[in-house]
Amino acid sequence: MSSLSNIELPVFADVQDAAARLKGIARRTPLLENPVLSEQLGFRLIVKPECLQRTGSFKFRGAYNKISRIPEEARPRGVVAFSSGNHAQGVAAASTMMGIASTIIMPKNAPKAKIENTRALGGDVILYDRETESREEIGEKLQAERGATLVRPYDDPMIISGQGTVGIEIAEQSAELGVIPDIVITPAGGGGLVSGTALGISGTINCPVYSAEPATFDDTKRSLESGERQSVPDGAQSICDALLSPTPGEITFPINHRLLAGGLSVTDEEALDAMKVAMLSLKIVVEPGGAVALASALTGKLDLAVKTVVVVCSGGNVDPEMLARALAR
Amino acid sequence: MSSLSNIELPVFADVQDAAARLKGIARRTPLLENPVLSEQLGFRLIVKPECLQRTGSFKFRGAYNKISRIPEEARPRGVVAFSSGNHAQGVAAASTMMGIASTIIMPKNAPKAKIENTRALGGDVILYDRETESREEIGEKLQAERGATLVRPYDDPMIISGQGTVGIEIAEQSAELGVIPDIVITPAGGGGLVSGTALGISGTINCPVYSAEPATFDDTKRSLESGERQSVPDGAQSICDALLSPTPGEITFPINHRLLAGGLSVTDEEALDAMKVAMLSLKIVVEPGGAVALASALTGKLDLAVKTVVVVCSGGNVDPEMLARALAR
Numbered sequence: 001m002s003s004l005s006n007i008e009l010p011v012f013a014d015v016q017d018a019a020a021r022l023k024g025i026a027r028r029t030p031l032l033e034n035p036v037l038s039e040q041l042g043f044r045l046i047v048k049p050e051c052l053q054r055t056g057s058f059k060f061r062g063a064y065n066k067i068s069r070i071p072e073e074a075r076p077r078g079v080v081a082f083s084s085g086n087h088a089q090g091v092a093a094a095s096t097m098m099g100i101a102s103t104i105i106m107p108k109n110a111p112k113a114k115i116e117n118t119r120a121l122g123g124d125v126i127l128y129d130r131e132t133e134s135r136e137e138i139g140e141k142l143q144a145e146r147g148a149t150l151v152r153p154y155d156d157p158m159i160i161s162g163q164g165t166v167g168i169e170i171a172e173q174s175a176e177l178g179v180i181p182d183i184v185i186t187p188a189g190g191g192g193l194v195s196g197t198a199l200g201i202s203g204t205i206n207c208p209v210y211s212a213e214p215a216t217f218d219d220t221k222r223s224l225e226s227g228e229r230q231s232v233p234d235g236a237q238s239i240c241d242a243l244l245s246p247t248p249g250e251i252t253f254p255i256n257h258r259l260l261a262g263g264l265s266v267t268d269e270e271a272l273d274a275m276k277v278a279m280l281s282l283k284i285v286v287e288p289g290g291a292v293a294l295a296s297a298l299t300g301k302l303d304l305a306v307k308t309v310v311v312v313c314s315g316g317n318v319d320p321e322m323l324a325r326a327l328a329r
Numbered sequence: 330m331s332s333l334s335n336i337e338l339p340v341f342a343d344v345q346d347a348a349a350r351l352k353g354i355a356r357r358t359p360l361l362e363n364p365v366l367s368e369q370l371g372f373r374l375i376v377k378p379e380c381l382q383r384t385g386s387f388k389f390r391g392a393y394n395k396i397s398r399i400p401e402e403a404r405p406r407g408v409v410a411f412s413s414g415n416h417a418q419g420v421a422a423a424s425t426m427m428g429i430a431s432t433i434i435m436p437k438n439a440p441k442a443k444i445e446n447t448r449a450l451g452g453d454v455i456l457y458d459r460e461t462e463s464r465e466e467i468g469e470k471l472q473a474e475r476g477a478t479l480v481r482p483y484d485d486p487m488i489i490s491g492q493g494t495v496g497i498e499i500a501e502q503s504a505e506l507g508v509i510p511d512i513v514i515t516p517a518g519g520g521g522l523v524s525g526t527a528l529g530i531s532g533t534i535n536c537p538v539y540s541a542e543p544a545t546f547d548d549t550k551r552s553l554e555s556g557e558r559q560s561v562p563d564g565a566q567s568i569c570d571a572l573l574s575p576t577p578g579e580i581t582f583p584i585n586h587r588l589l590a591g592g593l594s595v596t597d598e599e600a601l602d603a604m605k606v607a608m609l610s611l612k613i614v615v616e617p618g619g620a621v622a623l624a625s626a627l628t629g630k631l632d633l634a635v636k637t638v639v640v641v642c643s644g645g646n647v648d649p650e651m652l653a654r655a656l657a658r
Contacts, residue, residue, distance in 0.1 A: 030359055032381060035422075036449040051612040052361060093364075113609065120365040279652065280442065283380040283614040283645035316612035320656040323608065327649045327656070 004250045010157035012203030015164035015196065018065040022165055025097075026061050027053050031173045031310070037281045043304040045297060046181070048170055049284045051316025055121065057242070057290070058166055058193055058314050059083075059090030063151060065162030067094040070149050075100050077147040082106070082135035084241050085114025086315050087153040092123030103142060105135050111241060111287075111319045154192030155249040163193045167200020167209075170310050174205075182307040185210045185264065185293040187314045188220045189243040191252030197312065198259035208261030210302065212293040212311075214238035214268065220256065221263025223248045239268045239322070242289030242315055264296040271295045275326035278313060287318035333579045339486035341532030344493035344525065347394040351494055354426075355390050356382050360502045360639070366610045372633040374626060375510070377499055378613045380645025384450065386571070386619070387495055387522055387643050388412075388419030392480060394491030396423040399478050404429050406476040411435070411464035413570050414443025415644050416482040421452030432471060434464050440570060440616075440648045483521030484578040492522045496529020496538075499639050503534075511636040514539045514593065514622040516643045517549045518572040520581030526641065527588035537590030539631070541622040541640075543567035543597065549585065550592025552577045568597045568651070571618030571644055593625040600624045604655035607642060616647035 032047045050058040067079060078101035081091040088104040095102035104123040106115055107130040118125050126142075128135055143150045152159060166186070174181050184201060188194045188211035198209040211220045216238045222230040231247040238244065248256065266274075271288045274295035278286040286294070293311040297304060361376045379387040396408060407430035410420040417433040424431035433452040435444055436459040448454050455471075457464055472479045481488060495515070503510050513530060517523045517540035527538040540549045545567045551559040560576040567573065577585065595603075600617045603624035607615040615623070622640040626633060 027359065027361075030356065030381070032356075035383075036446055039449070049612075052359070054364075056612055117365055120368070276649070279614045280647075280649060283378075283385055285608045285612040285614065318609075320605070320609060324653055324656045327653045 004155055007251060009255060010161045012199055014161040015168060015200045018161040019165045019168050021065055022061055028169055029053055032282050034281045043306060044308040046310045047282055048312045050312060050314045051284055051286050051290055055089040055093045056315055056317040057086035058163055059086040060093055061165050062159035062162030063090035064094040066151055066158040067098055069158060074149055079151050080139050080142045080148040081151040082139045083153055085110045086242050086317060088118040089121055091151050092118045092121035096122035105138050113319050114317050154190035155251045160192050160196045164196030164200035166312060167197035171201055171204035179308050181207050181310045183208055184310045185212050185296055186312040187243060187289055187292045188213050190245040190249045191220055191256050193314055195252040195255040202259055210262050210264050211260055212264045212296040214240040214243055215265045217243055218265040220248050221265050224260055224263045229253050240271060240289035264301040266292050266295040270299050272326045272329055274298055276329055285316045286313045287315050290315035333484055336580060338584060339490045341528055343490035344497060344529045347490040348494045348497050350394055351390055357498060358382055361611050363610045372635060373637040375639045376611055377641045379641060379643045380613055380615050380619060384418040384422045385644055385646040386415035387492055388415040389422055390494050391488035391491030392419035393423040395480055395487040396427055398487060403478055408480050409468050409471045409477040410480040411468045412482055414439045415571050415646060417447040418450055420480050421447045421450035425451035434467050442648050443646050483519035484580045489521050489525045493525030493529035495641060496526035500530055500533035508637050510536050510639045512537055513639045514541050514625055515641040516572060516618055516621045517542050519574040519578045520549055520585050522643055524581040524584040531588055539590055540592045541625040542594045543569040543572055544594045546572055547594040549577050550594050553589055553592045558582050569600060569618035593630040595621050595624040599628050601655045601658055603627055605658055614645045615642045616644050619644035
């Protein structure tokens, strides 16, 4: 892991550069709001639905930004990635678009939809056991054997910069709506989306950015509070399969420590309730991990009265059983 | 009804005029697609998700276009509308934005979400019994008593022109994607959306437009085939509550007869299957009536092989029980 310690942190110009690269390739997801819902809540809720992004999550942004920069001579050796599913799909889609072979290491218990879609997008999927095997070891072995480029899920300046285009779009689209957000909240797993978004916003508007996590995977929240990277205990569980990173990233955390206003966390039940609100009031399908920022706003983890709040719903790759579980609440 | 026989039919310039009026007010819903789904289907499927429109359906477009043109002196007398729910919400929202009181006559068995939302948007809701009462009579009585402006759900040139902005956007956004649609399909109840869309497209691109209906409410399809307005039998039933008009409109039908390539129909079960696909593959929530155009494409009612097909998903105002029913399939 010390290999990352010399890497230069990305800056706003890198996010702008990613935005130029992704123009016309990543979808510029709209801002959505429901005035009836906002009136009930007592604050203006605006949602950035990255579930409508190509591959069903924001992960395509970072993956394409990274993979499209792989030098010609390295492309025939392919790419390797490990992911619970959204990064997997982003990497598979971006690789296929560039004509590069991709091998994706995914946990056996990832949602079926994520595994199937990664394959359909052209990824060669290798399944591993989350409890007994190390995805990092499998990935590094493949990388060493094949000379493939490892596409990390968050600890890479080009990945962070790609995700950060969400922040640039929030700033631009808010201006188009004639509003200035008071607060922005995004989900956090390893911290790529939230660090990128904070970078992307920092170059344009002055607005506090918060991370949101499952209560059992609140490592970013506790790390922000203590000022040092904290881990969650072994064996922690959550239905938010996209957010099960046990520790903030080596590159993402210094950015988050500098730029974030704080960390929030929600229970799995609060995430399910938010999924139901997303379906009924915003007409979008959001997965559990994608719903934690929305959940933190809906359940008042911050005092949002009369504010304008932008939450990122970061993905929508979910099996029907989980949607049914949310609807039954 | 003969009062409509002298009305001038709307033309493309009216739709352009509506587009200018709705700019920055109605949401320019994006075009969505899922390459994995398209590959499985064997044609390129592009969805225009009007479920993401203000009020959860396209109906806001026509309502705002109509209501914003009511002369100052008539505004204090309010507006009256009858609707199963989507037009209701569009009229309530547009009226409230203009500071005009709205009375909406809705069937007692409309989805709860539609009734509650119409009230929340500022509409004064009067419920009637679909089996034993005539909504037209109730509406005309209120109109006569109060001098309110009747906002018809489809038989009005300004309503049709407003809905037609969907067609202009499809043409513009397809061009932005670098594609020319081979076929466009939209749901049809009274025919306002499909006639407007056909008008909006006709001014820009040469592309056949089809209507889609529930099999038990296929009056537009049969009318197009016979060349004369046909009605469905009394007592017909469908879960597509937004599409229960028994006869094509007096104004919409002449437009549809001239511009449409044909009519399609799907069963309620096919609409439910399409709702499930919309949730899982496109991450959007679509109501049964909103899903019939998508359903007609998914079930091959036309030979779409290797074509580029744009379907409008016209609304997403649906109770959780119906979504659960679709997911359980």
